[in-house]
Amino acid sequence: MVQRSGTAIPIITVDGPSGVGKGTLCIRLAKHFGWHLLDSGAIYRALALCIDNTHVDLNNNNEIVNKTMYLDVLFESKDEEMDVYLEGKLVSSELRSERIGELASKLAAMPEVRDALLQRQRDFAQSPGLVADGRDMGSVVFPHAPLKIFLNASVEERGRRRYKQLKAKGCNVNLAQLLREIAARDSRDAQRSVAPLKATEDAHQIDTTHLSADEVFEIVLKLSEQKFGLAI
Numbered sequence: 265m266v267q268r269s270g271t272a273i274p275i276i277t278v279d280g281p282s283g284v285g286k287g288t289l290c291i292r293l294a295k296h297f298g299w300h301l302l303d304s305g306a307i308y309r310a311l312a313l314c315i316d317n318t319h320v321d322l323n324n325n326n327e328i329v330n331k332t333m334y335l336d337v338l339f340e341s342k343d344e345e346m347d348v349y350l351e352g353k354l355v356s357s358e359l360r361s362e363r364i365g366e367l368a369s370k371l372a373a374m375p376e377v378r379d380a381l382l383q384r385q386r387d388f389a390q391s392p393g394l395v396a397d398g399r400d401m402g403s404v405v406f407p408h409a410p411l412k413i414f415l416n417a418s419v420e421e422r423g424r425r426r427y428k429q430l431k432a433k434g435c436n437v438n439l440a441q442l443l444r445e446i447a448a449r450d451s452r453d454a455q456r457s458v459a460p461l462k463a464t465e466d467a468h469q470i471d472t473t474h475l476s477a478d479e480v481f482e483i484v485l486k487l488s489e490q491k492f493g494l495a496i
Contacts, residue, residue, distance in 0.1 A: 274299075274393040274492050276484075277401035280415035281450050281461060282365070283422030288477050289415070289484060290397040291346060296485070297395075302388040303339060303346060304398030304405070305368070307381060309359040310337040310350050312367035325376055332380040357433070362445060369449050372399070373456040400459035402467055411491045413484055414463035417473040419447055 276293060278286050287303065294301035311332055320327050338349040348356045358364065371377050385405050388394055396405065402412035423443040430437040453461040463469050468487055472480050 273389050273391055275389060275396060275406050275409040276411045276413065276488065277396045277406050277409045278413045278415065279399055279401050279403070279463070279467070281422070281453065282446065283425050284415035284417045285472050285477055285480055286397045286415055289480055290395045291341060292481050293484065294395040295341060297393060299393035299395050300388055300390055301339065301341060301346070302385060302394060302396040304385055304396065304401060306339065306346065306348050306359060307337060307385070308368040308372050309364050310348060310355065311335055312364045312371055313350060313355055313358055315371065316364065316367060322370065325374070328371070328374070329376050329380050332377055366445065366449070369452055373452060375458045378458050399453055399461045402464050403462060404459045411487060412464055412467035414467040414469045415472050416469065417471060419443060419450070421473045422446055
C-alpha cells in the first residue's frame with residue numbers, strides 16, 4: 265500500500281495489453297468500491313492527441329517532454345465508460361482511434377515521457393483507494409500494490425472485440441489489418457527498454473479469452489475480498 269499522512273491507501277493494479285478488458289474491469293471496480301480511478305493508457309493517448317494536434321515532431325524530445333509536463337487532462341467516470349477532457353474539450357472518441365493508439369504506444373516507449381508522467385500517475389493514489397489501469401502499474405508505477413492483476417487474451421479474440429467496437433461506432437475497419445496492428449503494438453510494448461509490458465511474479469494472471477466481463481469482475485471481487493477484507 266502507499267502511505268499518505270500515515271494512512272495506508274489500498275491499491276489494485278490491472279495491467280495487460282489492449283483488448284483484454286482492463287478498462288471495463290477497472291471502471292466497475294472503482295465504482296463498486298467508491299475508489300479513485302487511474303487510466304494510464306488514456307493519459308498517454310491524451311498526450312498523443314495533443315502532440316498530433318500541435319504537429320510536434322516525434323524527434324523533438326524537448327518539446328514532447330514540455331507537452332507532457334503541462335498536459336491539461338481530466339477524467340470523469342460515466343456509467344461503465346470514462347469521459348476524457350483535453351484542455352477542457354471532450355475527446356473520448358478521438359482517443360479511441362487506431363492512429364492515436366499507435367502514436368501513444370510510440371510515446372510510451374520514450375524514457376523521457378515515462379519519467380515525466382511517473383509522479384503524476386502516483387499522485388492518483390488517494391484515500392479511500394485506487395484502481396490503476398495500464399501496462400506497468402504493478403511493475404513500475406505501484407510496485408508495492410497489495411493486489412496486482414494481469415489480464416491477457418488471444419490476439420484473435422482481442423482483435424475481434426476491437427473490430428466489433430469500431431464497427432459499432434460506424435468506423436471502416438479491416439480485421440486483418442487490425443490484428444497486425446495489435447500484434448505490432450504487443451511486440452513494441454513488450455520489447456521496449458523502459459517499463460516493458462510483463463506480468464510481475466506476484467500478479468494474479470487471468471486469461472479473459474473465454475470469459476465475460478461479468479465473470480472477470482467476479483473473480484477480481486473475490487481476490488479483493490481476500491486481500492482487503494472488502495465487502496462484496
